[in-house]
Amino acid sequence: MGLPTERITVTKVFLPPVEEYGEYIRRIWANGQITNQGPLLQEFDTKVKDHLGVEYFHFVTNGTLALQIALRALDINDGEIITTPFSYVATVSSILWERCTPVFVDIEPETFCIDVNKIEEAITSKTKAILGVHVFGNPCDVEAIQSLAAKHHLKVIYDGAHAFGVTYRGKSLLGYGDISTCSFHATKLFHTIEGGAVIVNRKELSDKVDLIKQFGHKGDEHFMLGINAKASEVQAAMGLCNLKYVDEIIKARKIASNLYTELLGDSVRIPISREGVDYNYAYYPVLFKTEEQLIKKIKRLNEANIYPRRYFYPSLNKLSYLQEIQSCPVSEDIASRVACLPLYVGLSNEIIEKIARIVNEK
Ligand SMILES: *Cc1c(COP(=O)(O)O)cnc(C)c1O
Secondary structure, three states, rough: OOOOOOOOEEOOOOOOOOOHHHHHHHHHHHHHHOOOOHHHHHHHHHHHHHHHHOOOEHHHHHHHHHHHHHHHHHHOOOOEEEEEOOOHHHHHHHHHOOOOEEEEEOOOOOOOOHHHHOHHHOOOOOEEEEEEOOOHHOOOOOOHHHHHHHOOOOOOEEEEEOOOOOOHHHHHEOOOOEEEEOOOOOOOOOOOOOEEEEOOHHHHHHHHHHHEEEEEEOOOEEEOOOOOOOOOOOHHHHHHHHHOOOOHHHHHHHHHHHHHHOOOOOOOOOOOOOOOOOOOOOEEOOOOOOHHHHHHHHHHHHOOEEEEEEOOOOHHHHHOOOOOOEEEEEEEEHHHEEOOOOOOOOOOOOHHHHHHHHHHHO
C-alpha cells in the first residue's frame, strides 16, 4: 500500500491569507478597542448589509443566540412554535430554551423543508409562530408560509443558518419573514470564527433586537430584559477578510458540486430546489436508497480516509428530552438515509472522483 492519504472531512474551515487577517488585527491594536461597536464591527455591519441587500442587520456572537433573540424580540415566551424536525439541533433547542413548545410538521420529500400543506392542521389556539429552516440553503415555500401566517396572525422566523448568499426571486433569502437568522460559525460557508446574525425589515423591531443583544440598556437607561450577544472586533476582522472571498468561495463550491452531480449516478438523489433560487452550494447532501446502503457507503468511504457526515440525523422529533414524541415519517425516513459529502474550497477533483467512484460502486 502507498502512503497514508490525507483525512478528508465533510468540511474544512476557510482561512483567508494570514497577512490580510494580520492587517486587520494591527488596526485593532492601533484603535485600542476590541469589542462594543468598535470601528471594525461598524464596518462589518455596513459591508454585510450592503452585500446582502437587507434592511437591518445585527451581528451577534453565534447563530443560536440569534434564534433566541428572535423569539424574545417577537415577545414569544410561551406557547407553541411550528417547526421542522429536519435541521440542526439548535433550531429546536432554542425553542425549548425560551420555554416554548416545538410542534413538528413533517417535511417535503423533494426540498427537505417544512411541508406547507401540513402546517394548517398543526395550528392551535396556542400557536405563536412558524419557524422554518432553509435547510442546506434550499428555501422554504416563503410565499405560502407568509399567507398562512397572515391568515392566522402568526409570526414567521427563518433559521437561515445555511442561507448566506442565497437569493430567491432576486432578493436575499435572509430578507424574508419577520426575522431571519444566520450562523457564521467556522463550519459554515461564510464565517467569523463564531458568529451569527439577526436580520429584520422593520425599524422598531430592529431597535428592539439592538437593545436585547446588549443587556437591554443604552447608557444609564434600562428599557427591557436583555442578554449579552455582542460579537468582538476580532470576529468582525475575520468577517471583513472572508467577505472579500465569499463570491470565490461560492464559485469553488459550485464547481465541486457540479462535478459531484455529473459523476454520481442514480444510486443517490439530491434535494430539489424551488424555481427562482440562486443557490450558495452550502452543502452537498445525498439521499441513499436505504439506510443500509448509507451505512455501507460511509464505511467504505471511511476505509478510504473520507468522512462524510450524517446531516441531519436523527430527525429532531426523536430527541430524547422532548416532552412528547410526535411522528414525522418523511423526516425520519430522510434523516435515516441522508449524508453530506465533503465540500469545501480546496477539495480536489481527484478526491471528488474517488468519492463518486465509491458511492457508485455496486
Ligand atoms: C449551525 C446552525 C445553527 C447554530 O449556529 P451556531 O452559530 O453554531 O450557534 C442553527 N441552525 C442551523 C440549521 C445550523 O446549521
